[in-house]
Amino acid sequence: MHITDTPRRFLLCSPDHFDVTFEINPWMTTERRPDREQSWNEWFGLVSELRAAGAVVHHFPSLPGLSDMVFPTDVGVVDGDRFVRGRFRHPERRDEAAHGADWLLERGFTEIPWPDDPDMYLEGGDVVRFADGLLCGNGPRTSPAAAEHLSRVLGVPVVTVPIVDPRFYHLDMSFFPLDERQAMYAPDVWDSEGQRAVEKLVPEPLLISIEEALTFSANAVMVGRTAIMPACPPRIRAELESRGFTVRIAPVGEFLKAGGGIRCMALDLDLLHRAGHLSPLA
Secondary structure, eight states, rough: OOOSSSSOOOEEEEEETTTOSSSSTTTOTTTTTOOOOHHHHHHHHHHHHHHHHTOEEEEEOOOOOOOTTTOOGGGGGEETEEEEEEEEEGGGGOHHHOHHHHHHHHHOOOOOOOSSOOTTTTTTGGEETTEEEEEEEEESSOOHOOOOOOOOHHTTTEEEEEEEOGGGGGGGTTEESSSSSEEEEEEEGGGGGHHHHHHHHOSSEEEEHHHHHHHTTTTTETTTEEEEESOOHHHHHHHHHHHTEEEEEEEOHHTTTTOOHHHHHSETTTTTOOOOOOTTTO
């Protein structure tokens, strides 16, 4: 897969109406609500860190009644000038996909349709690019058939990784690609089949414990050789720096109350930016 040299682009959604108004993952409780002012401070801090690392940041506002819109990664999977819209399992989040899709459609992206299967679910947080293909978590939020659909319509190999620990309900909470050969991941989050599949796929792994993953350190984004993370335990930082990576921390503690970290907050508009698939934003 050929990756272009254009700057990395991300789509964020501002926290105008961010809140915890329902409970659909082990991190969420309506008794522990985010602070609005601090949420804005953290959001602006993340935007600043992304731009400082060389990324281009696009954003759109959240809407009343959609308190989880600040996690736009789940609304779709972008491949150059086209995208697959997310299909949420939980009804509390289903309207989010339409607004994320509208932003893309209004800017010239083409939507790839889903088959007529009401039991097929996909959230973008389960889809991670590595080397020449994608990994797709399945379990709490994404159905196995969705991975097959992605592989078919995008024309790339997709490795399915079954998730067994409900605290890590999206794959991007336990798998963080570093470059074409290296990835940081917590294998104990997956079943034995998923562990074997990823072990074969990643030539140079950086294995982390569940305790280290609970800091949301894997729910991060890479811009060039800079890892932008919500937290980084000392052992992980030392290992990343020894491999030639730079670590920048953007705290997002208010957003963690809803179970989402930095990768959840930043939709990668260049996830599969290949030759012949030019983004309308290029």
